[in-house]
Amino acid sequence: MEDSKKNKLKEILVLLKYMGFEKIDVRSPNTSPLSNLEKAVAGCKKCRLHETRTNTVFGEGPANADFMIIGEAPGEREDEQGLPFVGAAGRELDIILELAGIDRKDIYITNVVKCRPPGNRNPDMDEIESCIGYLKRQLEMINPEVIILLGNVALSLVTGTASGITKMRGKKMKYLSYTAIPTFHPVYVIRNPRSRELVAKDLKEAKRCIG
Ligand code: SF4
Secondary structure, three states: OOOOHHHHHHHHHHHHHHHOOOOOOOOOOOOOOOHHHHHHHOOOOHHHHHHHOOOOOEEEOOOOOEEEEEEEEOOOOHHHHOOOOOOOOHHHHHHHHHHOOOHHHHEEEEEOOOOHHHOOOOOOHHHHHHHHHHHHHHHHHHOOOOOOOOHHHHHHHHOOOOOOHHHHHHOOOOOOOOOEEEEEHHHHHHHOOOHHHHHHHHHHHHHOOOO
């Protein structure tokens, strides 16, 4: 959808919410461009990860979300259910979102690659290169105001190297035309619980970026 049309749609939705129509479902209908892209991803065999997946994990959330979270790749539970962040990392993400005062229903959540790497290894660079076009098209369609990059793999979209999250977390940067804030992945937070407050702080900062 063009930016002007999308902005108009957002204005209408805000107005309807103001008028008391709180429960309008703005998730992608079955025939929307986002839904068509999801169908294309479901049949994708562009890289070796298609051989071992159970389900593709396209993403979840409102098609007009202001806030987008990008993780690295589906894990075991996500692969089973075809949904992002439903396992232990998802539970940790929910805790962090609550700390930051963000409702998960308001954000769009996806990953850099849409199929689970075997054994939960990091996706290889050639797998990321094969898949990245899907993420870029999701960004164009959703056009969020701010994106959160969870962990080194997501940060590598901006820096080109899969390292540096400790140094870069919390720093505002640009990915394409979007304001991006990298922070620790929930899996890291599970192993290092004291980092939870830092991630919540980064999410609060992201929230402030939304006009
Ligand atoms: S990871 Fe991406 S590019 Fe590779 S098969 Fe899955 S959807 Fe296709």
